[in-house]
Amino acid sequence: KTTVTRLLSRLYEVGKGEITFDGTDIRSLPLTELRLRIGMVLQEPFLFTGSVGYNISLGDEAAAARMEAAAAIVGADRFIRNLPGGFGEEVRERGSNFSVGERQLISFARAVAFDPEILVLDEATASVDSASERLIQQGLRGLLAGRTSLVVAHRLSTVRDADRIVVIHKGEKAEEGTHDQLMARKGLYYRLYQLQFRD
Numbered sequence: 001k002t003t004v005t006r007l008l009s010r011l012y013e014v015g016k017g018e019i020t021f022d023g024t025d026i027r028s029l030p031l032t033e034l035r036l037r038i039g040m041v042l043q044e045p046f047l048f049t050g051s052v053g054y055n056i057s058l059g060d061e062a063a064a065a066r067m068e069a070a071a072a073i074v075g076a077d078r079f080i081r082n083l084p085g086g087f088g089e090e091v092r093e094r095g096s097n098f099s100v101g102e103r104q105l106i107s108f109a110r111a112v113a114f115d116p117e118i119l120v121l122d123e124a125t126a127s128v129d130s131a132s133e134r135l136i137q138q139g140l141r142g143l144l145a146g147r148t149s150l151v152v153a154h155r156l157s158t159v160r161d162a163d164r165i166v167v168i169h170k171g172e173k174a175e176e177g178t179h180d181q182l183m184a185r186k187g188l189y190y191r192l193y194q195l196q197f198r199d
Contacts, residue, residue, distance in 0.1 A: 021118075
């Protein structure tokens with residue numbers, strides 16, 4: 001599953017076949033252009049030494065102009081406002097002075113600030129607590145509207161509202177459909193959902 005996201009961003013090169021972006025083989029797109037058009041949020045977000053604001057905008061003027069709105073969309077503004085330095089608060093090496101959930105929210109805000117055409121979330125909520133995940137889900141609904149998104153997740157609450165869910169099992173596509181369709185089939189997705197949401 002994660003290999004697909006790596007192929008999409010060309011962290012791995014396609015060996016067979018092709019991946020197209022608006023009909024263009026991604027191998028023909030310059031890496032810089034491709035990576036600006038695709039926003040990636042990984043399970044382990046990487047933060048740089050610098051300010052919270054720098055970690056969202058990465059020094060890009062257009063992203064910096066959208067920084068506060070991006071933080072609000074994902075709910076990061078709530079904790080950032082409580083920091084002594086706000087967006088100017090210093091981030092220690094790898095974000096060691098922030099919780100895993102806070103680091104992930106900063107990473108989400110970074111993706112939103114760059115306004116990508118495609119958003120790839122690779123187990124992006126796996127490291128956050130349930131309250132942070134709910135907050136992120138609320139913020140991302142607006143972001144995902146009208147935008148192609150690829151979400152790799154074991155937490156099924158993350159994909160429940162997706163237009164199409166593809167269930168991968170042992171490296172193969174096992175099922176495909178909406179949440180309601182997959183639940184009605186009572187297959188693998190249904191069994192996983194029942195295990196995760198057992199009262």
